[in-house]
């Protein structure tokens with residue numbers, strides 16, 4: 001079930017963490033924020049050399065055959081650095097969708113391109129609702145031997161740097177997924193002016209864009225893909241929450257007021273203790289959901305919903321309190337707290353809202369009645 | 370390993386336990402002492418303990434296999450290494466001689482109450498004033514304890530006493546295992562907010578306890594007491610003290626069944642609250658599972674200390690929501706559901722006050738796990754007799 005030994009996973013995470021430390025620390029992140037694409041090709045290249053692109057892809061396509069357990073662990077490190085590239089779409093969601101494709105040559109072509117580092121995928125999974133579990137706002141029609149896509153997708157991450165896109169679309173009364181080359185005619189991207197600059201989102205309009213069908217993939221596979229995406233995101237949120245929490249605890253020990261470290265004030269201590277529960281709850285949820293999905297357990301939907309809203313909400317709560325615990329220093333652009341806090345807000349809406357996930361969690365629970 | 374163990378326990382129970390009549394095979398009535406002796410001697414009561422002391426040196430995980438098999442056959446006696454506070458404390462902190470004298474007895478029956486809190490010493494337990502004075506090879510005890518759960522039934526109590534008033538408060542404490550059924554011990558029940566009376570005032574005047582019954586060392590009782598209180602908090606963090614969220618005949622949590630019964634699962638706002646309440650419970654059990662795994666690999670886990678505080682939010686939250694689900698029906702104790710909701714709402718305070726309040730738990734987490742500086746205890750370093758008291 002778990003493809004990697006604990007030691008192998010740890011070694012891979014350590015290498016990834018060092019890479020981020022060297023090439024994507026806060027000063028580098030801040031430089032990236034003012035670039036147009038928000039994407040660092042050199043970090044991506046190094047990640048590819050480490051074999052991270054093929055983390056979920058089997059050796060038959062050149063990957064390393066890991067599971068979501070490895071993805072979750074890697075994402076915790078990504079989160080700690082607020083890493084924001086097209087990793088989840090390219091290396092987590094796309095392989096999940098493509099592995100379910102019944103057209104083997106299309107799957108091989110795409111998966112191989114991912115492991116070789118030549119493909120960057122965006123996934124257009126929703127319309128203006130932002131919710132991947134609602135019907136898409138793109139239509140696919142079959143005209144003169146080819147599929148044409150028309151409509152809009154929104155909140156597409158890193159669409160401007162992707163060369164491929166998987167588009168969720170309505171087709172013949174059902175739903176399907178289509179592969180689009182981003183150089184095709186008829187695609188117009190409008191980058192959003194996101195409040196959180198650490199992630200890039202665009203709206204994407206399609207006007208009779210030529211596409212290839214990812215055969216055999218419909219609503220069910222997209223639901224699995226959503227679960228996988230949520231757990232990867234949950235891992236990222238845990239890593240980020242842990243980092244800002246550590247920064248905050250450190251500050252409580254070093255900042256002095258009234259002749260003592262502010263961490264000796266009970267009003268702050270008690271907030272910190274409560275936040276530790278939120279942090280560890282999030283961590284438990286993300287890790288457990290990753291294992292449930294890796295093992296194909298029956299409760300994987302329940303667990304991915306739980307991880308989805310818990311990690312998103314607890315991350316936001318931890319970052320929000322972190323600012324208050326810091327005082328004025330965190331009310332500045334120079335301090336990293338706002339970067340985490342803004343990213344946390346993104347996470348409450350990306351793929352699916354926390355409230356929807358909470359409701360879906362209850363719906364899964366109701367099946368026990 | 371676990372399959373072989375399960376089979377072994379199954380076989381043993383088959384030979385010894387009559388699960389239709391809930392008594393030992395070949396007996397007419399359930400005789401607790403006799404049954405527990407069998408379980409203890411087979412090593413199933415305390416499987417994680419050393420072989421020298423009724424254990425089998427099994428891992429937590431293996432111990433769960435035994436517990437589950439016992440539960441399946443509705444056979445009592447399992448889990449004494451998790452829940453039998455007096456025995457656990459003795460096992461961890463008692464001298465070999467004391468263990469030889471009392472450990473088996475504590476495992477097969479008598480209730481052991483906790484004689485810690487006093488009118489003047491609650492959260493600040495190191496402020497206790499119950500006095501133990503040496504007299505030959507015995508100690509004479511005088512003082513008053515309060516909030517002592519199960520003191521009426523208890524045959525023993527774990528007793529926190531002051532043996533030196535001239536040193537700072539943590540240093541002059543001695544911890545005893547104290548025989549309750551003797552002259553000079555008067556137990557008066559207290560009516561609780563739940564309408565039960567489990568806890569009591571205990572007045573001790575010139576009662577006696579043997580020097581052999583010191584747990585740990587003379588004047589070093591604070592250390593052995595720490596082990597006892599840590600075990601207590603662990604148990605509370607597992608949520609075993611309250612009516613648990615799951616019931617035996619349905620997999621669905623009780624709160625969910627209640628909402629279903631009163632047709633309240635269609636309201637979006639209430640759904641959010643119910644889902645969050647269920648999530649808190651599930652998250653705590655996932656974290657406790659993680660803690661058990663961490664203990665297996667690292668020998669320890671700070672995650673364990675989060676359980677009790679988490680449990681307060683869970684219990685208060687679920688009880689409050691039960692009331693919301695019932696609506697004004699909760700005002701009238703004519704239905705079992707209303708009675709449960711009202712009882713649970715009161716009982717939740719047992720978790721958030723007993724065994725160290727939520728505020729004390731937060732202090733502990735902040736100071737011992739997160740390493741934040743201790744708050745100033747003004748009385749920490751001065752001789753006990755110079756400490757000011759009030760209220």
Ligand SMILES: Cc1cc2nc3c(=O)[nH]c(=O)nc-3n(C[C@H](O)[C@H](O)[C@H](O)COP(=O)(O)OP(=O)(O)OC[C@H]3O[C@@H](n4cnc5c(N)ncnc54)[C@H](O)[C@@H]3O)c2cc1C
Pocket residue numbers: 266482483484485486487490491492493515516517518519568718719722723724725726727728729732
């Ligand atoms: C159901 C139940 C069963 C119990 N069973 C037993 C038993 O069997 N044996 C036994 O010995 N005791 C028992 N207790 C007693 C229990 O341990 C104490 O009630 C508890 O430790 C609090 O002490 P106190 O009641 O004196 O409150 P106090 O210590 O007076 O606390 C009053 C308030 O002050 C707060 N406070 C106190 N100190 C601090 C601090 N340093 N920082 C922040 N806030 C603080 C508390 O959180 C609380 O809100 C039981 C209690 C309950 C509710």
